[in-house]
Amino acid sequence: METLITKACQTHRLSKDEIMALLANDAAEKNLAAAADDIRRRYVGDGIHLRGLIEFSNICRQNCMYCGLRRDNRCLERYRLEPEEILRLAKNAHAYGYQTVVLQSGEDIYFTADLMADLIKKMKALDLAVTLSIGERTFEEYQVLRNAGADRYLLRIETTDPLLYEALDPHMSHANRLRCLRDLKTLGYEVGTGSLVGLPGQSIASLAEDILFFQEIDADMIGIGPFIPNQDTPLGKEKRGDFGLTRRMVALTRLMLPEANIPATTAVGTVRPDGREIMLASGANVIMPNVTEGEARQKYALYPGKICVDDTPTHCRSCIEGKIKGLGRFVATDKGFRRRGK
Ligand code: SAM
Ligand code: SF4
Ligand code: FES
16 A cells, blocks of 8 residues: 555556545555645645635425435525625625635526626626536536636536436436536636545445546646435435545545645534544645625534534634644635646
């Protein structure tokens, strides 16, 4: 295993079988995480980028089997923030010192490309970098959003196994997911993707394929989190994704894509109180503090136990800074675009 870790550190290339061997080996986890931490320090430094997350609508036309926002979930009270309110939250994010806002929602078509474009322009005028995470749209819509100034787009592939993807995301096609990611690249967005770890029916082989896929599309950002079962979805009785396996995925992703921005996700903080700190010490370099306020914070209920739902954005700001300092790291002061060419 040590030879494989050294090879990954030196070449950033491993075969599918080699990735699988490391993913399957929990005894190698500590050394793998230490190697990823070292590569993270050498390629992207000790600064941690904070991106203020605005969860502006929990209305979704899709029906993903794992997600609490799925269309058929009748137990969820739906909300949609007014554009003025979204802008107010972005201004707050700026005041907390966040240089990027992430506008995230279900696939809510009320927010047309033109409406979003108007919001994006206003946020760009505040000197914020703007990341979108609003799901699948057409090339033309992505173009309108990009022309308005959107810098980045997050769209997880969720799993690269096409059959599993289409079983878990009914009426969505794997081919269209890939089309979206390609369009976003063509339009010059920084593109973020990622996967869920521990989906029912997911194999180690398909997780290894996920990492090779991140490399193949040259992903700028990669969000990896454990699947957390939600009682109000068809997968409510399934097992949650394993924390250790998620950590090995994050660490290997850092070794294979040394310059990528990799968040310590909210889901890892949900399955373990110190989950985000562990990921930050295993290759991650980004945190996305929630700046949504009040009831919307509770109602953006992807899965149960989501951290921070009863906290305020101000509290999360200082909580996160404390965690970062505790790790001997610091809050980065630039916008945190992907570095290239070391
Ligand atoms: N609707 C957009 C989309 O799907 O790309 C953005 C919002 S969606 C809620 C953001 C991410 O939440 C998804 O990409 C998925 O990986 C994650 N997610 C949904 N349900 C989850 C669950 N039960 N456990 C962990 N993560 C989940
Ligand atoms: Fe909708 Fe995204 Fe949840 Fe799927 S993962 S149901 S697209 S919010
Ligand atoms: Fe929200 Fe710690 S980050 S309470």
